[in-house]
Amino acid sequence: MSAPLLEVRDLHVWFDLPQGRVHALRGLDVTVGAGEGLGLVGESGCGKTTAILAMMGLLPPSATVAGQVLLNGENILAKGEASVRRHRWTDLAMVFQGAMNAFSPVATVGAQIAEPMRLHRVAEGKQATARVRELLELVGIHPDKASRYPHEFSGGMRQRAAIAMALACEPKVLLADEPTTALDVIVQAQVLDLLDRLRTELGLAVVLVTHDLPVVGRVCGRAAVMYAGRVAENADIGDLHLRPGHPYSRALFSGGAIPGAPPRLDEEWPGCAFAPRCEHARDRCHTEAPRLVPLGARQSSACHLAASIAGGTA
Amino acid sequence: MNRGGYLVRRLASALATVAAAAVINFVLFRAAPGDAATQYQMCRTCSAEFRDYLRAELGLDRPLLEQFWLYVSALLRGDLGHSFQTRRPVWDELAGPLANTLPMVGLGLAFGLALGLVIGVVAAWRRGTAADWAPLSASMFLSVLPIQWIGLMLLLLFGGMLPTGGISDPYLRFSDPSWWQVLGDRLEHLALPSLAIGLAWCGSWALIARSALVGALGEDYILTARAKGLTSWRIVRRYALPNSLLPITTLIFLTFGYIVAGSLLVETVFSYPGIGLALYQAVQNRDYAVLQGGFLLLTAAIVVANLLADLLYLKLDPRIRT
Numbered sequence: 316m317s318a319p320l321l322e323v324r325d326l327h328v329w330f331d332l333p334q335g336r337v338h339a340l341r342g343l344d345v346t347v348g349a350g351e352g353l354g355l356v357g358e359s360g361c362g363k364t365t366a367i368l369a370m371m372g373l374l375p376p377s378a379t380v381a382g383q384v385l386l387n388g389e390n391i392l393a394k395g396e397a398s399v400r401r402h403r404w405t406d407l408a409m410v411f412q413g414a415m416n417a418f419s420p421v422a423t424v425g426a427q428i429a430e431p432m433r434l435h436r437v438a439e440g441k442q443a444t445a446r447v448r449e450l451l452e453l454v455g456i457h458p459d460k461a462s463r464y465p466h467e468f469s470g471g472m473r474q475r476a477a478i479a480m481a482l483a484c485e486p487k488v489l490l491a492d493e494p495t496t497a498l499d500v501i502v503q504a505q506v507l508d509l510l511d512r513l514r515t516e517l518g519l520a521v522v523l524v525t526h527d528l529p530v531v532g533r534v535c536g537r538a539a540v541m542y543a544g545r546v547a548e549n550a551d552i553g554d555l556h557l558r559p560g561h562p563y564s565r566a567l568f569s570g571g572a573i574p575g576a577p578p579r580l581d582e583e584w585p586g587c588a589f590a591p592r593c594e595h596a597r598d599r600c601h602t603e604a605p606r607l608v609p610l611g612a613r614q615s616s617a618c619h620l621a622a623s624i625a626g627g628t629a
Numbered sequence: 630m631n632r633g634g635y636l637v638r639r640l641a642s643a644l645a646t647v648a649a650a651a652v653i654n655f656v657l658f659r660a661a662p663g664d665a666a667t668q669y670q671m672c673r674t675c676s677a678e679f680r681d682y683l684r685a686e687l688g689l690d691r692p693l694l695e696q697f698w699l700y701v702s703a704l705l706r707g708d709l710g711h712s713f714q715t716r717r718p719v720w721d722e723l724a725g726p727l728a729n730t731l732p733m734v735g736l737g738l739a740f741g742l743a744l745g746l747v748i749g750v751v752a753a754w755r756r757g758t759a760a761d762w763a764p765l766s767a768s769m770f771l772s773v774l775p776i777q778w779i780g781l782m783l784l785l786l787f788g789g790m791l792p793t794g795g796i797s798d799p800y801l802r803f804s805d806p807s808w809w810q811v812l813g814d815r816l817e818h819l820a821l822p823s824l825a826i827g828l829a830w831c832g833s834w835a836l837i838a839r840s841a842l843v844g845a846l847g848e849d850y851i852l853t854a855r856a857k858g859l860t861s862w863r864i865v866r867r868y869a870l871p872n873s874l875l876p877i878t879t880l881i882f883l884t885f886g887y888i889v890a891g892s893l894l895v896e897t898v899f900s901y902p903g904i905g906l907a908l909y910q911a912v913q914n915r916d917y918a919v920l921q922g923g924f925l926l927l928t929a930a931i932v933v934a935n936l937l938a939d940l941l942y943l944k945l946d947p948r949i950r951t
Contacts (some may be wrong), residue, residue, distance in 0.1 A: 371856055373855055373856055382713075402859050403855075403858035404856065405858070408856070409853070409856045411852060411853060411856075414849075415849075416850060417849055418850055418853075419848075419868050419872060419873055420946075420947070420948060421871045421945070422867075423945060430857065430859075431858060433780075434857065434858055434859065435858060464947040464948070466947070466948050477853075480853075
């Protein structure tokens with residue numbers, strides 16, 4: 316297997332809040348290759364959004380980040396803001412949760428799509444205008460609408476325009492945070508199909524953050540199930556459905572309610588974060604934190620009982 | 630909504646406001662105890678016959694409705710009546726002072742805005758640092774001080790350097806000055822009162838600018854702009870500032886009205902012959918006709934300022950334009 320395009324290694328994030336220090340991300344490890352789709356799934360508060368904001372160095376000043384974000388082997392977080400800014404939008408682009416509001420209301424949509432092209436010297440003048448039209452066409456918006464203002468677009472159009480904007484500098488990785496949450500089912504399907512098409516046609520690596528499991532399957536072949544700031548299981552979507560290797564993914568993908576609540580992230584604990592809610596928990600689970608270990612060629616799980624969980628014997 | 634409809638609605642509401650003010654103006658002065666004849670300062674010891682003569686001359690012996698009709702029809706002709714004191718038309722009494730006040734207030738506004746906006750923008754951009762709280766608290770401290778006190782302090786500080794009263798040097802015309810000497814002389818006389826207005830208001834403008842910017846900086850498009858790789862100053866200039874101009878514009882134009890109406894204190898401190906001083910003298914002389922006209926002019930000034938703000942919105946906000 317060739318080196319992955321994007322590799323996140325042991326990523327930690329702490330937030331210094333007035334109430335105390337919150338350890339939001341606790342050693343995240345994920346990889347994505349070109350043309351691959353990776354879903355980041357899990358309950359709210361498990362660190363999905365924090366993870367992708369950290370990858371682009373966009374966390375607020377109250378956050379402390381440790382770990383590596385390797386793009387083609389280069390750690391883009393190494394020198395802070397100065398080193399990460401070069402990669403923003405040219406290598407890593409993003410579609411935000413509130414992508415409906417991703418456009419400033421007082422400038423035209425076209426100007427806002429063209430802005431990063433000029434900034435990163437990808438295209439200028441007429442060339443940039445032509446490229447804006449191309450991009451709008453690609454996401455199914457009439458190119459003449461480039462001169463319109465965001466309020467003249469419907470929610471779904473704004474979402475697709477936000478994706479067009481993300482593609483402005485031909486990024487290698489697209490980070491999408493709940494890109495369809497605010498949309499109705501039909502528009503949602505259009506946007507997901509668009510993401511899937513861009514992934515296969517442009518060879519874009521897509522990291523899709525969502526708590527909506529059916530959405531993951533439409534765009535991503537693989538998913539990383541996150542729990543309390545770490546990856547609980549990393550596997551193909553099919554395996555997550557059929558033979559999950561972690562009790563949390565099993566519960567999540569079977570759609571049943573999980574009793575209890577996730578741990579408080581301002582506390583530390585010795586064992587497995589899921590143990591207090593896990594029906595299979597042993598003594599060991601409360602005292603020793605499980606590491607993410609391979610369970611097959613394309614599956615890994617952070618559970619002491621992974622093998623028997625996946626085999627269906629526990 | 631379309632642009633034409635917006636303009637028509639704004640104009641209509643501006644006219645309605647002035648009309649309402651004119652009616653209230655009429656009612657208030659009729660509702661006050663006594664009338665011009667009994668309150669007439671020069672007429673404390675007049676005979677009853679003379680009072681009746683005065684009432685007849687001022688039209689106060691006619692039925693209220695007829696008086697109202699006379700008042701309204703005169704207003705529509707642009708006639709504000711005659712001063713009780715000087716017998717000159719009220720418009721002539723007030724036009725000069727108003728023409729003196731507007732440049733003074735305009736300069737004060739420009740000065741206060743420049744200072745306030747710079748402080749506010751830097752404070753929002755550098756939120757939480759010394760560049761945020763230090764200039765902001767200093768300007769806030771200035772703006773809670775009474776404007777007449779600021780004026781007096783300016784008099785003390787600049788007493789020998791700049792003229793401290795009046796509107797021009799009365800001896801200048803004997804030296805056959807060039808036009809720029811005249812202009813320089815006027816500006817020197819404008820300097821201190823304008824400075825007082827600017828200092829007194831810059832704090833509130835800084836605070837408004839800061840909070841509008843901080844609000845805009847929390848929007849999703851700001852995060853997107855950062856993700857695009859824009860520097861923080863460019864984000865402030867291209868995204869936060871244009872989006873926070875709407876609330877800032879509203880408040881600037883609202884305060885403009887207040888400043889014109891409230892120029893009394895500054896003009897008294899600096900003996901500046903503006904509209905405030907003219908109204909103050911009208912109160913002293915119980916010159917109801919001038920007061921009535923002056924109030925109407927001030928109302929009109931505030932309404933015009935608001936109308937200008939509405940017109941500026943058309944330029945600033947594409948959501949109104951279409």
